[in-house]
Amino acid sequence: xxxxxxxCGSSSVKYDLxxxxxxxxxxxxxxxxxxxxxxxxxxHEVRGAEKICKKVSCRDHHQxxxxxxxxxxxxxxxVISEASEVKGVGHRVVHGGEEFSQSTLIDDDVIKSIExxxxxxxxxxxxxxxxxxxxRKIFRSAPQVAVFDTAFHxxxxxxxxxxxxxxxxxxxxxxRRYGFHGTSHRYVAARAAELLKKPFKELNAxxxxxxxxxxxxxxxxxxxxxxxxxxxxxxxxxxxxxxxxIDPAAVTFLMQKEGLDGEGVNDILNKKSGxxxxxxxxxxxxxxxxxxxxxDKRAQLAYDVFLYRIKKYIGSYAAVLGRVDAVVFTxxxxxxxxxxxxxxxxxxxxxxxxxxxxxxxATNEELLIAKDTYxxxxxxx
Ligand code: AMP
Numbered sequence: 001x002x003x004x005x006x007x008c009g010s011s012s013v014k015y016d017l018x019x020x021x022x023x024x025x026x027x028x029x030x031x032x033x034x035x036x037x038x039x040x041x042x043x044h045e046v047r048g049a050e051k052i053c054k055k056v057s058c059r060d061h062h063q064x065x066x067x068x069x070x071x072x073x074x075x076x077x078x079v080i081s082e083a084s085e086v087k088g089v090g091h092r093v094v095h096g097g098e099e100f101s102q103s104t105l106i107d108d109d110v111i112k113s114i115e116x117x118x119x120x121x122x123x124x125x126x127x128x129x130x131x132x133x134x135x136r137k138i139f140r141s142a143p144q145v146a147v148f149d150t151a152f153h154x155x156x157x158x159x160x161x162x163x164x165x166x167x168x169x170x171x172x173x174x175x176r177r178y179g180f181h182g183t184s185h186r187y188v189a190a191r192a193a194e195l196l197k198k199p200f201k202e203l204n205a206x207x208x209x210x211x212x213x214x215x216x217x218x219x220x221x222x223x224x225x226x227x228x229x230x231x232x233x234x235x236x237x238x239x240x241x242x243x244x245x246i247d248p249a250a251v252t253f254l255m256q257k258e259g260l261d262g263e264g265v266n267d268i269l270n271k272k273s274g275x276x277x278x279x280x281x282x283x284x285x286x287x288x289x290x291x292x293x294x295x296d297k298r299a300q301l302a303y304d305v306f307l308y309r310i311k312k313y314i315g316s317y318a319a320v321l322g323r324v325d326a327v328v329f330t331x332x333x334x335x336x337x338x339x340x341x342x343x344x345x346x347x348x349x350x351x352x353x354x355x356x357x358x359x360x361x362a363t364n365e366e367l368l369i370a371k372d373t374y375x376x377x378x379x380x381x
Contacts (some may be wrong), residue, residue: 001026001378002085003370004139006071008131009340010123011035017072017086018081020194025348028073028079032056032064040064041201044071046079061130065138072110073087078152084141090373091132092235092365094124094180096148103151103372106132106144113144120174120231141368143380145213152182155223163231177235178373181209181266183365184330185217186224191361192326204325206317208310209363211331212283214239216310218317226320228313234270238298238306240283243273245309278302307340311347330363 002023007014016029030044040058045051058064072079072086080086093104097117104110113323118125123143128146135144153161161177162170169175185207192207193200208216214237217227228236228244238244246269255265268277276283279302281291291299318324327348329341338360345358 001087001338001374002080003088003090003373003377004086004135004142005090005092005366005369006068006131006135006371007366007369008061008127010127011037013061013068013127013131014106014366015068016366016370018367020370020374024367027368028072029366030068032058032067035059035061035064036116042067043069044074058130060312062134062137065131065134069138083139086139086142088145088373088377089135089139089142090145090147090369091128091135092149093128093132093146095121095150096146096150096179097174097178098154098176100148100151101147101154103145103147103376105376106136106146110146115211115261115345120178130212131257134375143377145376147183147369147372149180149182150178152181152186153217153224153227156226160226167170175231177227179215179224180229180233181215181227182224183368184209184363185215185219185227187365187368187369188328188330188361188363189217189219190222192328192357192359195359195361196325196357198325204321204323204374205328206321206326207328207330208314208323208334210310210333211329212238212240212242212328213242213311214331216313216317220321236309238278238309239274240270240285241274241276243269243277246298275302275306278305285337287339307343313343314344314348315351318351326357326359327352328359328361330361335362353368 003018003020005016012031012033014031017027019027028046030042032040032042034040039055042056043053054289056067058067069083093114097118099113099207114125114129132144188206188207190200192205193203205219207219213233215229218225234242236244251265275288279288279299281287281299288299288303292303292362314327340361341358
C-alpha cells in the first residue's frame with residue numbers, strides 16, 4: 001500500500017512515498033523549497049535513480065503539493081500512474097496541544113483543533129494546515145492522517161508538565177510543557193528496544209535528538225515520561241540558533257537594556273543564540289568543529305556549552321528513570337559526531353553503571369509517520 005508522507009515548513013514541503021506493506025523502504029522522496037520566492041526548487045529522488053533538481057514556479061503550499069503530485073506522476077521516472085494509487089497521506093503536525101495523544105484520522109473537527117493550536121505554534125501549524133487542505137483536494141481519494149510532534153509526550157504526568165507559575169496561566173492560555181520531536185524520540189527508543197532485544201514496554205531509555213533543533217527525552221514503559229522542550233521548542237538543550245534554558249529574568253533584563261519588545265527578544269533567543277550566538281561563527285556543527293580545529297576559542301566554548309547541557313539533562317533523566325538501559329543519540333549532529341556519544345559514555349559511566357548501552361541510531365520520522373498512517377487507513381477500504 002502506498003503512503004505519502006508530507007512535512008510542511010514555512011517555505012518548504014518535504015515528501016516521502018513509502019510502500020509500507022512491501023519492503024517498508026521509500027520509493028522516492030524530495031523537497032520543494034523557497035516557496036513564495038521568485039524561483040522555487042524541487043529536488044526529487046527516485047530510489048535507484050539519480051537525484052533531479054530543477055527550478056519551478058511555486059507561489060504557495062497548494063501549488064507545492066501539485067508540483068509533488070506531478071513529480072510522482074512524471075512519465076519518465078513514473079513512480080505512480082494515477083494520484084489515486086496513493087492510499088493514505090500522513091502529515092507531520094508540530095502542535096497537537098492537549099487534545100491528541102496519538103496519530104489521528106483528519107476530518108473537519110481535527111482541522112479546527114489544529115487551527116486552535118496556531119497561537120501555540122504560529123510558525124509551524126499554519127503551513128501544516130495548508131498542506132492538509134491541499135492534499136485533501138489533490139489526493140482526493142486518500143484518507144489524511146495527522147502525526148503530532150507533541151503526541152508522544154502526552155503521557156507526561158501533570159507534575160512534570162506543569163510550570164511553577166500561576167495555575168490560571170495554564171487554565172487561560174495553556175502554558176505548560178508540551179514537548180516536541182516526539183516522532184523521533186518514539187522511533188529511536190523503539191529501535192533501541194529492538195537492538196537490545198527487549199520489549200519496548202520494558203525499556204528505560206534516554207533519547208537525545210541533536211539536529212537543527214535539539215531535545216532529550218526520558219522514555220519508560222514505551223511512554224515519554226519527561227522531555228526537555230516545553231511550551232515551545234525553545235526550552236532545554238542548547239541548539240543551532242536557539243538558547244535552550246535561560247533565566248527568565250535575563251530575558252526581561254535584556255529587553256530593558258537593548259530596548260527590545262517581545263518579538264525582538266523572541267527573535268534573538270530563537271534565531272541568534274545557541275551555537276551561532278556563543279561562537280559568533282555558525283549554527284552548523286560542521287563549521288564549529290572546523291573552527292575548533294583551527295584553534296577558535298569561542299567555537300570551543302560553544303561546543304563545551306552544548307555538551308555540558310546535554311550531560312546535565314542525561315544525568316537528570318537518569319535520576320527520573322532510576323535504571324537506564326540505553327542512551328541514544330540521533331539526528332544530524334547525534335548521528336554524525338560520534339565524539340559526543342563517546343564523551344557522554346566516558347563521563348557518565350560512573351553514574352549509569354556498566355549495563356547502560358550508549359548507542360547512535362539514525363532517526364526515521366517519515367517511516368514512523370507512514371506506519372502510523374498505514375495503521376489507521378489499512379482497514380478503511
Ligand atoms: P537535522 O535537523 O537532523 O537535519 O540536523 C541538521 C544539523 O546536523 C546541521 O545543522 C549540522 O549542524 C548537523 N550535521 C549534519 N551533518 C553533519 C556532519 N557530518 N558532521 C557534523 N554535524 C552535522
